[in-house]
Amino acid sequence: MIKERIAALRSLMQEHGLQAYIIRGTDPHTSEYMCDHWKEITWISDFKGETGTVLVTLDEAFLWTDSRYYLQAEKELAGTGVSLMRESDIDTPTIPEWLCANMQAGWVTGVNPEMFTVQGYRMLADELAEAGITMKSIDLIKPLWQTDRPPVPQVPLYEYEVRYAGETVESKLQRVREELRKKKADTMVISALDEIAWLLNIRGLDVDFNPVVISYLLLEKDRCTLFVAPEKVNSKAQEYLTKHHISVADYNDIFKSIGALPPSAAILYDGSRLNQALYEAMPGKCRKTDSQSPVMLLKSIKNEVELEGERIAMRKDAVALTRFLRWLEEDAFRGGRTQTEYDLMLKLHEYRAMGENFVTESFGTIAGYRGNGAIVHYEATPHDCAVVRPEGMLLLDSGGQYLDGTTDITRTVWLGGDIPQQAKLDYTYVLKGHICLAMARFPRGTRGNQLDALAKQYMWQAGITYGHGTGHGVGHFLGCHEGPQNVRTDMNPTQLQPGQICSDEPGIYRTGMWGVRIENLVAVTPTPQTEAHTTDDRFLCWETLTLCYYDTGLIEMSLLTDTERQWLNNYHRRVADEICPLLGKEDAEWLRNKCKPV
Secondary structure, X not given: OHHHHHHHHHHHHHHOOOOEEEEEOOOOOOOOOOOXXXXXXXXXXXXXXXXXXXXXXXXXXXXXXXXXXXXHHHHHHOOOOOEEEEOOOOOOOOHHHHHHHHOOOOOEEEEOHHHOEHHHHHHHHHXXXXXXXXEEEOOOHHHHOOOOOOOOOOOOOEEOOHHHHOOOHHHHHHHHHHHHHHOOOOEEEEOOHHHHHHHXXXXXXXXXXXXXOOOEEEEEOOOEEEEOOHHHOOXXXXXXXXXXXXXXXXXXXXXXXXXXXXXXXXXXXXXXXXXXXXXXXXXXXXXXXXXXXXXXXXXXXXXXXXXXXXXXXXXXXXXXXXXXXXXXHHOOXXXXXXXXXXXXXXXXXXHHOOOOOEEEEOOOOEEEXXXXXXXXXXXOEXXXXXXXXXXXXXXXXXXXXXXXXXXXXEEEEEOOOOOOHHHHHHHHHHHHHHHHHHOOEEOOOOEHHXXXXXXXXXXXXXXXXXXXXXXXXXXXXXXXOEEEEEXXXXXXXXXXXXXXXXEEOOEEEEOOOEEEEOEEXXXXXEOOOEOOEOOOOOOEEEEEOOOOOOOHHHOOHHHOOHHHHHHHHHHHHHHHHHHHHHOXXXXXHHHHHHOOOO
């Protein structure tokens, strides 16, 4: 089947004078998770991983993906005629490098501009131009994949009430328009689904884990138009949109509406998020400004209602985690019962779903037993998962979407048997870094990359490090991973501001043995007022939002300082005080025992 699809694509490539065609594993909205309608690399290669790009030439086909998916890709590409390119390996060329080395000057590479950001498209075009290769914007998958292509979801959108959002649509639109005026723009094209959902106080069920609505938005000085499939706007949704003076047009009419903008329009767009096809639709005479979306930064700074909602969601999550972890310790293996990693995922979902206002997970739960915990983005499936026994290490990374807010937590626990000293050392190095970042105070203007080393310092001294970010931004009943703020080594000009939420999640991973990661969500907040600092220049710090005990049996206590021990005991006292009243008597007694001072 895959070989036939590739052959059909090559035939179409020849019709259009193309020597190569690139298929990206994304959607027109640069979404982290996308609906089945846009899973084009799966259709053309049978690869089902979350990250990948396929390159098809007239006689070869390749899939580029990173080390998380090597084993999966080898299985799924077998017999397809698609070769694996291991992009994490230092000697693997990038796609433009491969094209420049293997194509002749004057040859043409085709891409679907809807699947490239403006900046990504320009970068690729510039690299290929150095070798005399040109790019052509054309969608060749659409005419080939029709009869069995899943439709775009048509579930109606719904209002996200102000009692949860904390700010009206009118207020948000006014603030964004003010930011546009500062940049001398009067029009903005938005394709990022989380930005549209936040700005209009709407939510949906179109994408796994993220409660967003597949749509586009055209914001003008005196008009706001939502481009969405008509089926997604029922009478209740229409009433809400009309009330807030939001016009509605068909999803596909965005191109026509952009093309009809007057030559005097001054358009602002975020080239790191807007797709190239929308840029190509802009009239040539319009003034166009590529700038970071003002919506992204405004959205990242949570108001007091959103922050309180996050605290409420964290307490509900803590109740679910406590019940689950007690079940795991006392009942899961009773009578010789066996469990798999997938069984644990289902059980945790069962406990979370009991929480009021729970909607779904905020991402696919990672339950990594023993060596699987060392695979950073591991995902167990019903047919490919490890049997879990009451011994060894379990890494559990999970989160929930509640109407109140979004959660994300990782805990590493020991299930039984003698604990190797190396496991204790690894856990303690991670915990010390986790605590150090949580305790950090920093002046206004600090960027996340300036704090990254705080979480890594102890493992660096032991000759260990990790490759993933220490902290990602988190949305409010939106994406679990959002920007622009983060804590990682990459240079990010975004300054940390009060109201922003990040994760705090250092880790150590030993291939074939175990993975250790500890994660809380923390919010940037002003430090308490002192006589030495005025309101204008005081430092910032973190408020820890997550409430779940740490496995103290894994701590090498001799490595903890008095300050770290005090922080740990204070945190456990807070967990017990806030969560025990929400539990039944037996669960509460069990949790208080886990939270005893060390």
